[in-house]
Amino acid sequence: MVITIARMTKKRRQQDLVETIEKNPFITDEELAKTFDVSIQTIRLDRMEIGIPELRKRLKSMAAETYDNVRSLQLNEVIGEVIELQLDQYGISILEINQEQVFQKTGIARGHYIFAQANSLAIAVINQEIALTAKADIRFIRPVYLNERLIAKAKVLLSYDDRSEIEVNTYVGNEIVFKALFIIYRSNEIKGE
């Protein structure tokens, strides 16, 4: 009896291919052939069918993105990853503090990152085209260190016609490290004080 390892279907392989290349756009056809255990021609046929460009073109367009600054928009939208969101009610986001976000001498996170996480979460919770921070009271309760994972929890306390009051508490584990109270306007015209 010959043991035959069931071959992947074409469809499945192509789906996986997309994922693999997305995950590592630097991979060559040869390497792909090895990982999927098919010939290099199959990989190339797959790429053609799906419409994935060759390695060098992928790199070029990624480089162009860097150059054009197109990409940074995405990155800068929301600081931290929103993992839970009930519009107009509450939201949770996490942010792991990395090298770039700390003072080198102390390894302590720069305050504006912690603020940015809280602020962008608060904005995200407000389900509006236009939502602008008008006022904030904030407390940094204890320093946050490199590699700590910040969990920001936002809760809408009050909602008026034109503005909302949102409380954001940020934790490392169970320990609260930061508190903020935002007043966010959502009318077309922002009213300052």
Place this chain on the structure above:
Amino acid sequence: MVITIARMTKKRRQQDLVETIEKNPFITDEELAKTFDVSIQTIRLDRMEIGIPELRKRLKSMAAETYDNVRSLQLNEVIGEVIELQLDQYGISILEINQEQVFQKTGIARGHYIFAQANSLAIAVINQEIALTAKADIRFIRPVYLNERLIAKAKVLLSYDDRSEIEVNTYVGNEIVFKALFIIYRSNEIKGE
């Protein structure tokens, strides 16, 4: 009489080469040869001597930058350019709002950039190894738009042993757009509330 167009010196050409490639990293050796009116070999010798990698390697490393998030958040070190600084007294910084810092739909600057400018200026004014924001009251007085130039002015109001109170007002022209009051600790141990 033969009119001879003076040939560029090697040194000069190599300087220009660096600049040209920096300005447009997507240029091939062939195109470079044409623009400098030398042979492709000369361009290659030049690149070797200077240590500029070939086009494809340049693109690859640019792509890697995108991928690695090295460029990541521009909320890096100090947000804004500090143009005046009297330690423990006052400071001024300017920040021009660009595409990446605004909401695409409205062209209005995200609040955390404005905060970040103020916060990093306040930290810069405190002449200490360790200076951490403990508390802040902030008001966004009017929205700030794309291409507006923010001028943040920080003034130390009070100084205690372990902390300072700093006021930051941010202007566009003569118009105040943002106000903040920071309490910044400068002892080794930060005391939260």
Place this chain on the structure above:
DNA sequence: CTATTTTTAGTATCAGGTACTAATTTAGTA
């Protein structure tokens, strides 16, 4: 006017492909 530097020319080779033809294998079905 020669010695040295600089530049150009040319060839072989490489990576990572495209584009194409043809053969082989596998799977579906009458």
Place this chain on the structure above:
DNA sequence: TACTAAATTAGTACCTGATACTAAAAATAG
């Protein structure tokens, strides 16, 4: 079970944008 269609593999010629190298020609300096 045999036939057919789909899928896969093999192989070749060619492409771009290079490296690495040798050698010759031209320009410049001493």
